[in-house]
Amino acid sequence: MTTTDSPARIRVLPPEVAARIAAGEVIERPASVVKELVENALDAGAGRVEVAVEGGGAERIRVRDDGRGIAPGQLADAFERHATSKLRSAEELFAVRTLGFRGEALAAIAAAADVTCTTRVAGESAAAVARFAGGRPLPPGSAAGAPGTTFEVRALFGALPARRRFLRSARAEARAVTQVVADYALARPEVAFRLESEGRVALASPGAGGERAAWAAVYDDGLAAALIDVGHETAGEHGTVAVRGLVGPPERHRGNRTALHLVVNGRAVSDRQLAFAVERAYEGLLPAGRHPVGLVRVEVDPAAVDVNVHPAKAEVRFREPRAVASAVTAAVRGALAGADAPAFAPPVLAPAARGVPHAASAARAVLAGARPASPLAGPSRWGPAAAGAEPVLPLAERLPALRPLGQFDEAFLVAEAPDGLYLVDQHAAHERVRYEEVRARQARGEVASQPLLEAALASLGAAQAALAAEEAEALAALGFVLEPTDAAALIVRAVPAQLAGRDPALALRDLLDRMEADDRLSGPERAAASLACRSAVRAGDQLAGEQQRELLRQLEACEHPQTCPHGRPTLLRLGSEQVRRSFGRR
Numbered sequence: 184m185t186t187t188d189s190p191a192r193i194r195v196l197p198p199e200v201a202a203r204i205a206a207g208e209v210i211e212r213p214a215s216v217v218k219e220l221v222e223n224a225l226d227a228g229a230g231r232v233e234v235a236v237e238g239g240g241a242e243r244i245r246v247r248d249d250g251r252g253i254a255p256g257q258l259a260d261a262f263e264r265h266a267t268s269k270l271r272s273a274e275e276l277f278a279v280r281t282l283g284f285r286g287e288a289l290a291a292i293a294a295a296a297d298v299t300c301t302t303r304v305a306g307e308s309a310a311a312v313a314r315f316a317g318g319r320p321l322p323p324g325s326a327a328g329a330p331g332t333t334f335e336v337r338a339l340f341g342a343l344p345a346r347r348r349f350l351r352s353a354r355a356e357a358r359a360v361t362q363v364v365a366d367y368a369l370a371r372p373e374v375a376f377r378l379e380s381e382g383r384v385a386l387a388s389p390g391a392g393g394e395r396a397a398w399a400a401v402y403d404d405g406l407a408a409a410l411i412d413v414g415h416e417t418a419g420e421h422g423t424v425a426v427r428g429l430v431g432p433p434e435r436h437r438g439n440r441t442a443l444h445l446v447v448n449g450r451a452v453s454d455r456q457l458a459f460a461v462e463r464a465y466e467g468l469l470p471a472g473r474h475p476v477g478l479v480r481v482e483v484d485p486a487a488v489d490v491n492v493h494p495a496k497a498e499v500r501f502r503e504p505r506a507v508a509s510a511v512t513a514a515v516r517g518a519l520a521g522a523d524a525p526a527f528a529p530p531v532l533a534p535a536a537r538g539v540p541h542a543a544s545a546a547r548a549v550l551a552g553a554r555p556a557s558p559l560a561g562p563s564r565w566g567p568a569a570a571g572a573e574p575v576l577p578l579a580e581r582l583p584a585l586r587p588l589g590q591f592d593e594a595f596l597v598a599e600a601p602d603g604l605y606l607v608d609q610h611a612a613h614e615r616v617r618y619e620e621v622r623a624r625q626a627r628g629e630v631a632s633q634p635l636l637e638a639a640l641a642s643l644g645a646a647q648a649a650l651a652a653e654e655a656e657a658l659a660a661l662g663f664v665l666e667p668t669d670a671a672a673l674i675v676r677a678v679p680a681q682l683a684g685r686d687p688a689l690a691l692r693d694l695l696d697r698m699e700a701d702d703r704l705s706g707p708e709r710a711a712a713s714l715a716c717r718s719a720v721r722a723g724d725q726l727a728g729e730q731q732r733e734l735l736r737q738l739e740a741c742e743h744p745q746t747c748p749h750g751r752p753t754l755l756r757l758g759s760e761q762v763r764r765s766f767g768r769r
């Protein structure tokens with residue numbers, strides 16, 4: 184047996200290597216460093232937290248707080264793995280009251296970047312300084328400095344080029360950092376936060392004035408004033424569930440969930456179950472596919488929630504998830520019911536899209552022979568055998584000439600062609616048409632822009648402002664002429680021709696929402712797809728005969744008529760053969 188054939192020898196990894204592997208679980212990107220350092224500052228009782236990033240945080244992150252500080256004799260220990268002042272026993276892990284408890288963050292950050300920590304406990308004459316470079320400690324020192332702690336983190340993943348390559352553009356990373364700071368500015372309105380990104384103030388919350396003032400700092404005054412107060416307590420088996428916060432009136436819905444901030448016992452979390460619980464309260468009040476905005480803060484007995492389910496502590500697990508979810512739904516529903524009724528009947532679109540990613544997929548399931556709900560049409564006729572004989576898809580690349588027969592459910596066009604019956608999703612089809620138009624024009628170097636007679640000011644949230652900066656080129660290529668301001672707002676001087684006539688600020692915000700929610704495309708494709716989506720006819724729009732014909736004609740002319748820009752189907756075909764066979768005709 185040669186040495187290459189023999190089983191690889193098992194070795195215990197050297198500590199530096201083990202530390203780096205572990206670091207990867209906690210520190211994924213600059214925003215994770217910011218999150219850990221901000222959480223430490225809050226655990227240290229800070230009343231003010233200042234964050235500054237350069238190069239999206241990959242070059243430099245500075246987090247400064249006015250909290251308790253670390254005693255000089257303990258500073259080196261703070262950077263050891265599993266070193267924490269927050270837990271003493273295993274039992275305490277089941278009732279964590281602080282944001283940190285794993286004792287991993289500082290060790291992970293010191294393993295992944297060059298770090299300087301300057302910290303002074305009130306009463307000490309000077310600040311203690313700890314430094315790490317290349318994963319190793321440098322000799323400790325002391326310096327002047329105000330009470331509190333400052334971390335400087337440079338060259339994140341500098342010694343780990345493979346990880347550095349995984350980072351996105353500086354602007355994308357800066358946006359993720361903004362989201363973290365925004366989350367905590369809202370979760371802790373009593374703390375003043377300030378975020379500087381590439382030398383500009385991206386966010387500054389007052390640390391006073393409560394949730395509404397914090398919301399105004401992260402988003403805008405107008406929306407902050409429109410939010411509805413939530414306050415509700417439910418007694419459960421494991422203690423009281425208190426739900427507090429602010430939620431948007433239904434008509435302030437958005438295209439994604441980034442403006443729905445969830446907080447559990449003071450910790451900003453991303454928890455789908457909680458988000459669904461909030462959305463359930465809006466059932467019937469929002470158009471399909473739209474999401475509410477708000478800040479929902481849940482307080483439960485720390486023993487009733489497990490925060491140790493995720494290395495980055497982004498998720499939590501409740502002991503009684505259903506009780507918490509229904510308390511949240513009840514709290515939000517109560518708040519919405521108590522608020523003034525909206526001036527107009529909110530548009531309610533087909534509920535078919537709920538829980539189904541695309542209405543067409545439901546239709547396809549039926550056409551493809553999924554068990555029908557009606558007992559009359561038994562599986563013998565519509566069963567897999569009948570449908571399987573002639574697949575509904577794939578279709579020929581190019582479409583045959585389609586003749587419209589009418590509209591179904593205000594969302595689909597019914598059309599006939601020589602090879603069968605077609606059901607066309609009007610929104611998806613129009614998206615495809617618009618997308619190809621925009622891309623074709625861009626390929627020719629043209630921009631279809633509509634200058635505004637009066638420039639409009641679009642106040643964006645900090646996160647949206649960062650996205651707009653990141654995608655400045657792609658937005659310009661669509662026809663936007665935008666000018667930055669000092670605040671999280673842009674001056675809109677021209678809009679894409681497709682959006683002419685709409686409220687320019689709203690149109691821009693809506694487009695950015697759509698872009699933010701799109702996790703499949705990027706760059707100019709994403710921008711074009713978002714414009715296509717926002718300018719296309721929607722489900723619920725009635726189309727006259729002439730409009731139906733025009734849409735089908737445009738779809739026939741497309742290069743890829745069968746899918747929307749995101750790859751969802753635009754149409755379904757029921758072959759003539761299949762229709763005949765299904766009726767027992769030959």
Ligand SMILES: Nc1ncnc2c1ncn2[C@@H]1O[C@H](COP(=O)(O)OP(=O)(O)O)[C@@H](O)[C@H]1O
Nearest residue numbers: 223227261267268283284285286287288289332
């Ligand atoms: N900004 C800070 N102010 C005061 N103490 C801090 C600060 N950051 C870290 N520490 C101390 O360092 C310890 C280790 O921090 P960390 O590695 O993040 O672990 P954890 O937060 O899970 O305890 C903390 O328990 C705390 O005692």
Ligand SMILES: [Mg+2]
Nearest residue numbers: 219223283288
């Ligand atoms: Mg920590």
